[in-house]
Amino acid sequence: MTTDQRPIILTGDRPTGQLHLGHFVGSLRSRVGLQDSHHQHILLADAQALTDNADNFEKVRRNIIEVATDYLAVGIDPSKTTICVQSHLPALNELTMLYLNFVTVSRLERNPTIKSEIQMRGFERDIPAGFLCYPVAQAADITAFKASVVPVGEDQIPMIEQTNEIVRRLNRQIGQDILPECKALLSKTGRLPGFDGKAKMSKSLGNTIVLNATDKDIKKAVNAMYTDPNHLRIEDPGQVEGNVVFTYLDAFDPNKEEVEELKAHYRRGGLGDGTVKKRLEAVLKEMIEPIRDRRNELSKDPDYIMDVLKAGTQKCQIITQSTLDEIKHGLGMFKF
Amino acid sequence: MTTDQRPIILTGDRPTGQLHLGHFVGSLRSRVGLQDSHHQHILLADAQALTDNADNFEKVRRNIIEVATDYLAVGIDPSKTTICVQSHLPALNELTMLYLNFVTVSRLERNPTIKSEIQMRGFERDIPAGFLCYPVAQAADITAFKASVVPVGEDQIPMIEQTNEIVRRLNRQIGQDILPECKALLSKTGRLPGFDGKAKMSKSLGNTIVLNATDKDIKKAVNAMYTDPNHLRIEDPGQVEGNVVFTYLDAFDPNKEEVEELKAHYRRGGLGDGTVKKRLEAVLKEMIEPIRDRRNELSKDPDYIMDVLKAGTQKCQIITQSTLDEIKHGLGMFKF
Numbered sequence: 020m021t022t023d024q025r026p027i028i029l030t031g032d033r034p035t036g037q038l039h040l041g042h043f044v045g046s047l048r049s050r051v052g053l054q055d056s057h058h059q060h061i062l063l064a065d066a067q068a069l070t071d072n073a074d075n076f077e078k079v080r081r082n083i084i085e086v087a088t089d090y091l092a093v094g095i096d097p098s099k100t101t102i103c104v105q106s107h108l109p110a111l112n113e114l115t116m117l118y119l120n121f122v123t124v125s126r127l128e129r130n131p132t133i134k135s136e137i138q139m140r141g142f143e144r145d146i147p148a149g150f151l152c153y154p155v156a157q158a159a160d161i162t163a164f165k166a167s168v169v170p171v172g173e174d175q176i177p178m179i180e181q182t183n184e185i186v187r188r189l190n191r192q193i194g195q196d197i198l199p200e201c202k203a204l205l206s207k208t209g210r211l212p213g214f215d216g217k218a219k220m221s222k223s224l225g226n227t228i229v230l231n232a233t234d235k236d237i238k239k240a241v242n243a244m245y246t247d248p249n250h251l252r253i254e255d256p257g258q259v260e261g262n263v264v265f266t267y268l269d270a271f272d273p274n275k276e277e278v279e280e281l282k283a284h285y286r287r288g289g290l291g292d293g294t295v296k297k298r299l300e301a302v303l304k305e306m307i308e309p310i311r312d313r314r315n316e317l318s319k320d321p322d323y324i325m326d327v328l329k330a331g332t333q334k335c336q337i338i339t340q341s342t343l344d345e346i347k348h349g350l351g352m353f354k355f
Numbered sequence: 356m357t358t359d360q361r362p363i364i365l366t367g368d369r370p371t372g373q374l375h376l377g378h379f380v381g382s383l384r385s386r387v388g389l390q391d392s393h394h395q396h397i398l399l400a401d402a403q404a405l406t407d408n409a410d411n412f413e414k415v416r417r418n419i420i421e422v423a424t425d426y427l428a429v430g431i432d433p434s435k436t437t438i439c440v441q442s443h444l445p446a447l448n449e450l451t452m453l454y455l456n457f458v459t460v461s462r463l464e465r466n467p468t469i470k471s472e473i474q475m476r477g478f479e480r481d482i483p484a485g486f487l488c489y490p491v492a493q494a495a496d497i498t499a500f501k502a503s504v505v506p507v508g509e510d511q512i513p514m515i516e517q518t519n520e521i522v523r524r525l526n527r528q529i530g531q532d533i534l535p536e537c538k539a540l541l542s543k544t545g546r547l548p549g550f551d552g553k554a555k556m557s558k559s560l561g562n563t564i565v566l567n568a569t570d571k572d573i574k575k576a577v578n579a580m581y582t583d584p585n586h587l588r589i590e591d592p593g594q595v596e597g598n599v600v601f602t603y604l605d606a607f608d609p610n611k612e613e614v615e616e617l618k619a620h621y622r623r624g625g626l627g628d629g630t631v632k633k634r635l636e637a638v639l640k641e642m643i644e645p646i647r648d649r650r651n652e653l654s655k656d657p658d659y660i661m662d663v664l665k666a667g668t669q670k671c672q673i674i675t676q677s678t679l680d681e682i683k684h685g686l687g688m689f690k691f
Contacts, residue, residue, distance in 0.1 A: 065689055066452065073456035074528070076687040083689050104689060112448035116402065116492070119485035120409035127484055148463055148488060149455035155484065156452070192410070329691050351412040353401055353419050353440060355665050 023058050028204075029166035031062030031105070034082035035072060038089040039227035040303075041211040041220040044270045046170060047093045049206065053170075054099040060164050060335060061095065063087060063328070066106045067156060070149040071140055087324050089230050092314035097327045103335035104328055105160070110339035114159035114346070119152060121188050122181070127151050132177045158182040162189075162198045163339035170204040179203045193349035198342075211270055216245030216263050231311040234304055241300045246292045253291040264295050272302045359394050364540075365502035367398030367441070370418035371408060374425040375563035376639075377547045377556040380606045382506060383429045385542065389506075390435040396500050396671060397431065399423060399664075402442045403492060406485040407476055423660050425566050428650035433663045439671035440664055441496070446675040450495035450682070455488060457524050458517070463487050468513045494518040498525075498534045499675035506540040515539045529685035534678075547606055552581030552599050567647040570640055577636045582628045589627040600631050608638045 030050060032038065038047065053059055063086060068079045083104060090102055105111060127133065133154060137146055149156075154177070161169055161182050169179060179201060186198045212218055213226025220227050228240050244264050250257035259265045259282045268278045281298070284290040317324060348354070366386060368374065374383065389395055399422060404415045419440060426438055441447060463469065469490060473482055485492075490513070497505055497518050505515060515537060522534045548554055549562025556563050564576050580600050586593035595601045595618045604614045617634070620626040653660060684690070 069453070069456050080687055080689045104691075106683075106689060107691070109445045109449055112452045113445055116448045116451060116485065117405070119488060120405050120483050122484050124482045124484050124487050146460045147456050148458050148460050148491065149452065151460050152455060152484060152488070325691065332691070347442075351416055353416045353442060355440075355443070355661065355668070 025056060025058045026168050027164055027166045028053060028057045028059045028168045028170065029062065029161050029164045030059070030170050031064045031160075032086055033064050033068035034079055034086045035068050036082055036222045037085045037229050037231075039220065039222075039229045040267075040271075041213075041227065042089075043093065043230065044208050044211045045172070045206055047089070047095070049170065050090075050100070051094045054096060057168065059100040060166070060338075061090065061100055061102045062105050062160055062335075063103065064105045064160070066111070067153055070147060070153050070156075071142075073147060073149075083328070084321065084324055087328055088314055088317050091317055091324070091327065092230060092310045097331060101331040101334050102328060103332040107332045108163070108335055108339045110336070110343040111156070111159050111163055114163055114339075114343055115152070115156045117346070117350075118155045118158055118185050118189075121185055122155055124151075126181075126184075127154065130154055130177050130181060132174055135174070154178050154181045155185070158185045161201055162186060163342045164335070165199055165342060167199045167201050168204050169201050170206065172206060172210065176203055189346065189350075193346070195349060197345055197349050208270060212245075212263055212266060214240045214244045214263055214267075216261070228303070228307075230307065231314040232303075232307055233311070234308075237303050237307060238300055241296050241303065244296065244299075246295075250285075250292065254288050256288040257285045257290070257292075259285055264292065264299050267299055268295070268302065271306055272298070361392060361394045362504050363500055363502045364389060364393045364395045364504045364506065365398060365497050365500045366395070366506050367400045367496070368422055369400045369404035370415055370422045371404050372418055372558045373421045373565050373567075375556065375558075375565045376603075376607075377549075377563065378425075379429065379566065380544050380547045381508070381542055383425070383431070385506065386426075386436070387430045390432060393504065395436040396502070396674075397426065397436055397438045398441050398496055398671075399439065400441045400496070402447070403489055406483060406489050406492075407478075409483060409485075419664070420657065420660055423664055424650055424653050427653055427660070427663065428566060428646050433667060437667040437670050438664060439668040443668045444499070444671055444675045446672070446679040447492070447495050447499055450499055450675075450679055451488070451492045453682070453686075454491045454494055454521050454525075457521055458491055460487075462517075462520075463490065466490055466513050466517060468510055471510070490514050490517045491521070494521045497537055498522060499678045500671070501535055501678060503535045503537050504540050505537050506542065508542060508546065512539055525682065525686075529682070531685060533681055533685050544606060548581075548599055548602060550576045550580045550599055550603075552597070564639070564643075566643065567650040568639075568643055569647070570644075573639045573643060574636055577632050577639065580632065580635075582631075586621075586628065590624050592624040593621045593626070593628075595621055600628065600635050603635055604631070604638065607642055608634070 030046065050059065063083050065079050065083055072079055087102060133151065157178050158181055171179065183200045186200050189198055190196045211220060213220040213224055214228065215226040217224060217226055228237060246262050246264055247258040265282060272278045281295060366382065386395065399419050401415050401419055408415055423438060469487065493514050494517055507515065519536045522536050525534055526532045547556060549556040549560055550564065551562040553560060553562055564573065582598050582600055583594040601618060608614045617631060
């Protein structure tokens with residue numbers, strides 16, 4: 020049907036809040052790079068977001084537009100990447116329901132990602148069934164697009180394994196390799212810590228820098244940034260490891276060489292936090308300014324954002340429905 | 356939208372085999388009666404059948420037509436009752452996925468019906484996730500049709516409770532009684548035993564009488580029928596309780612008075628099994644003959660069956676999609 024031979028990527032976000040620098044480093048930046056070499060689909064996973072936000076539909080709905088705006092602001096190009104809204108792809112639900120018959124409850128309970136997320140969210144025995152099942156829903160997402168490449172963090176590898184188990188089971192039962200197995204594309208950079216030094220960056224912790232942060236926001240965040248608590252006098256040697264200012268410089272400063280020199284200087288003493296922070300502030304301001312400007316521009320035209328989402332979703336409806344039909348036909352389901 | 360004020364019924368069967376006299380007594384007969392006083396929908400629950408037949412899609416597909424033919428043969432009138440195919444109602448999957456966020460895993464595991472069915476099917480810890488979730492899928496079925504009456508066996512009452520919990524949760528969250536709670540309509544007659552006396556009637560046990568049984572099949576089944584094993588000589592008193600011939604006479608003989616006389620006679624002695632069996636054979640032959648004839652006629656015209664299913668399913672697509680839209684709107688989900 021298509022002559023596009025580029026590998027298919029499926030990626031996405033749960034729209035539960037505006038994106039921030041953590042997303043920029045972890046995924047957005049590489050998506051902008053991947054959209055030329057890959058056939059990239061980005062899923063606004065609002066249905067999945069509901070698995071742990073069932074009492075807050077409004078938040079999820081509102082953030083679809085916010086996150087889509089973030090995408091366009093950082094340079095994701097809708098003529099190269101299809102951006103779509105998960106809840107408007109009914110084939111995904113049908114695929115999920117089908118796959119749930121191929122996966123046992125104990126298999127889901129053994130999923131390490133689910134296990135740790137259950138702990139993280141404090142669900143314990145009150146896990147919503149939808150949450151337990153979401154790795155299967157993810158398998159439906161990935162396979163519906165026939166994605167062979169899935170950018171994930173280290174902690175999401177069990178999701179890829181679950182998907183490939185379903186793929187193999189399905190191909191075996193159909194007697195034909197209808198679905199491709201997929202590979203994790205691991206992010207090269209580690210997870211960006213919050214500016215307070217906490218490993219987890221989150222809106223609720225108030226330790227993020229959003230993509231439309233003002234110069235004032237940036238200054239404030241950098242000033243509050245966690246450094247080396249034992250580096251009391253400028254002339255003292257300072258520690259670079261765990262020092263968030265340097266972590267951010269590593270992530271965002273285009274001049275790697277100078278950053279290395281700064282690190283050496285800081286380590287041997289004589290370089291004050293203030294100087295390093297000033298540099299980071301300038302780097303972040305320069306990087307964020309065009310994103311913020313573009314984001315502010317885009318925000319003035321919500322109809323355009325909606326049009327982009329609509330067009331992308333319509334394309335993806337056709338793709339996912341076509342895969343579903345192929346699978347149902349292969350399995351021998353009833354057809355009128 | 357509709358001025359039809361009759362209560363809405365949702366009922367259905369898993370299409371895993373041809374229907375038999377057990378179904379006739381348990382549901383089919385009353386459906387024929389209910390279709391005038393109620394707005395009745397019958398769901399051919401092929402998607403649900405897959406929750407424990409994931410390795411046998413072919414069986415489920417084939418039996419959709421078989422069961423639909425059974426429906427029409429017993430007198431279910433497609434101009435009064437809509438017959439539809441579950442797997443062709445995509446809104447049901449979407450509703451199920453939505454509801455799964457409102458139900459906890461432990462709540463599903465506590466469901467007594469699921470518990471006993473897990474034992475019955477020997478699933479133990481290898482329960483397919485789809486099977487654990489099927490009460491939620493049933494809640495989606497029932498609510499999608501806004502059914503207020505659901506004919507069930509005693510053992511299915513927990514399903515109704517699960518449905519009403521979801522209904523209340525949803526109405527509360529939406530702030531409006533969009534969905535009606537539903538009531539179980541319990542079958543007046545108990546479960547019909549297999550002709551061998553086993554409580555469970557099933558094709559695999561070979562103890563059923565199908566709806567197109569030939570006179571020869573009927574004779575053979577009645578001859579093999581379990582009676583009172585201690586009733587050795589005609590003149591001895593016999594036991595009526597647990598005597599399948601009398602259970603079937605109770606279920607099918609239109610002349611209740613004569614059946615009571617026969618029971619009294621059998622109890623005091625002097626009435627042979629052969630005589631009672633002859634009567635039952637005649638009763639069954641007379642009852643099954645028109646069903647069988649009609650079924651054989653219908654089997655010659657599979658296009659007609661398909662047309663009935665198609666028309667019913669199309670009607671139900673509109674109904675279920677409309678409920679889904681209403682719920683999504685009520686909850687505040689994203690809309691283009």
